[in-house]
Amino acid sequence: VSTRRSFLRGAVVGAGLAATAGTVAASAAEDDSVPFHGTHQSGITRVPPAQSIVASFDIIADNKTELTDLMKAITDRARFLTAGGAPAPLGITAPPADSGVLGPVVPNGDLSVVVGLGASLFDDRYGLAKQKPAKLKPMTMFPNDALDPAQCHGDLSLTLAAKDTDTVLHGLRDIARATRGGMQLRWKLNGFASQPRPEGTPRNLMGFKDGISNPAGPEIDRLVWTPDGGSYQVIRLIRMLVEFWDRVSLAEQENMFGRRRDSGAPLDGVNETDVPRFAEDPIGTAIPLTSHIRRANPRTPDTDSSRILRRAVNYDRGVDVNGNLDMGLIFICYQQDLERQFETVQQRLADEPLADYISPFGGGYFFALPGITGPEDHYGRALLA
């Protein structure tokens, strides 16, 4: 294990990177169709398609009635955007109903939408304090975080995903246009999922396969969904110091992750889907005790309930003030309980060597609402009833 930069770290530093978790490698179905109506928001379990937008809004509605109208408007637009179809012809009565970015007829079936609510919405503005989801709270600042308040938190999160960039941009423009008087954008970041290189799980911008093992099948029920069909959403905007990272030897990189860079296999395995045998390696001769995968998910009965459903994507957005590239990870995960799961994983990651190469700067905690059950349902119906 490299400790050459441990002097930089002082006592304990946190990290925000993905936590590897789970014993089952298979991920949720890779079916293209994304139904809008259902018990859960279907974008949660969807494997991230090529393009995403993660946005946070502050709600400026004047009262609870306007808030309800806002949630209905978001629902209506999301229902249309996911179903597709021809926008209403408005004749001479108005500018075109649609931006036209996707052509005269909006294609169906590719866009997914996840709507979450932040703890700040449950203040005295709308009388919702008592309805606050039990585990919801503002995002914790961890020791290694360099958070920019302008890129943190928010009343409502909107996560759009689709195969193509124009689809997610079209969706964001459409929803924002229909809701300008009810909510205002606070921050947003575009993300992308890379192609498998050359196969298997896509890589992050450190060159490592990211998101190899995730809860699947029946595990989702006990790890992801709350009793009402929602899920707690963590969004962490994490800069990767890629120039620095590229100056690190391969062996040191692999020891930090605990996986081979080329294959994604755990350091004691051959294939990316191989399950690391931590129990057979108690002092970390093969997979260092400080490695990311070992800290994130020790794969013991005690730690099983802290596993999370990871839906991270990469971001790339320009140049830093010192000429370095601003790129990294939009880490997103879903869980039943923020403290039992994400925060517990974060605490285990607190002094991992990888922490020196990343810098979390934004994001928030949200409660991803239960699914829209049918044409009469709308986001937040139970809360606002």
Added chain:
Amino acid sequence: VSRSSCGTGWTDPNPGPQTFRLRNDGSVTAEVDLIDPATGVIYGEVEGLGVGTTRPLQVTLGNGEYAFRCLPEDTGAIVGPKSTVTGGAERSPGVAPVTRNDLLGPLKTYQQHVTEGLVDLVTNTAKLKDTVRSGNRQTSQTAWLTAHLSYERLGAAYDAFGDLDGSINGTTDGLPGGTADEGFTGFHRLEYGLWHNEDMSALGAVADQLDANAHQLQQSFGDSQVDGNDLGLRSHEIMENTLQFELTARTDFGSGTNLATARANIDGTRAVLEVLRPLLQPRYPALSTVDKWLDRTQADLDGTHKPDGTWTPVAQLDAKQRQKINGDVSELTEQLAPIAAIAEPRRVS
């Protein structure tokens, strides 16, 4: 579409979403409307259909009678055969076109309104000139705001006042020398000097030129006529300008009065809406929503006007207040946008 016939190929009228393919077989460019022949209400429109070209027209048809009306350039309207749609849904209320004739009254009233506003403007720029000449910076700053707001109240968005708008209210955009550029004149040049401790005696010439330009504007406006297209466009462009230049503080050259300007722009927008109101009332069901957002925006802007008469600079708003005002003006522009489409002057004959 041809010189003698219009919409003859429509043989099987069906309700619901329909796409017509309109082909111009005539010898001149034509406009085509799908109308209710009894009321003249327009359900769909294709403008500028060129000779020999085909363009789609998408409409959703409800029960009722329809006909195509073709308006070839330089020729009278031809209304085609009637088609009756049945078995569908109730037809949504359409919009009757606004004609140039309909706009004559509103334009006259608006012209009068701006003429009166220009009297205020030149009165205030003359006072401003004298105050600057007197050398008192503080009273000059007060006089500057009064004069500037009397200009902003006129609703001079997007070249409505031509080149004189640039001389009177231009910024440093497009000027390589920035605030030191010779082409930087008018209110913002004076603002820059008054709030950056420039020598008062040097600012006298700037104030003189501003006053001269204001008088020129008054003169030229009296000799000209507001175009029929302008009323509808201005009804949303004034606030588009507010959103782009005032709420971003891009036009702040030191006074920090963007929100006062935004408030004056509300008055300018109301003036346009008042003259259009009789035409909009039967045509725009969301007019009361426009009024609601005008009132809300106005109240939120007035909330930034401090008891001592000064205005909160945009950058000093707290985040929540700023989001609220951004949201107000953004929603207002969305609600105003249909007015430009509805109030565009259209031919009917």
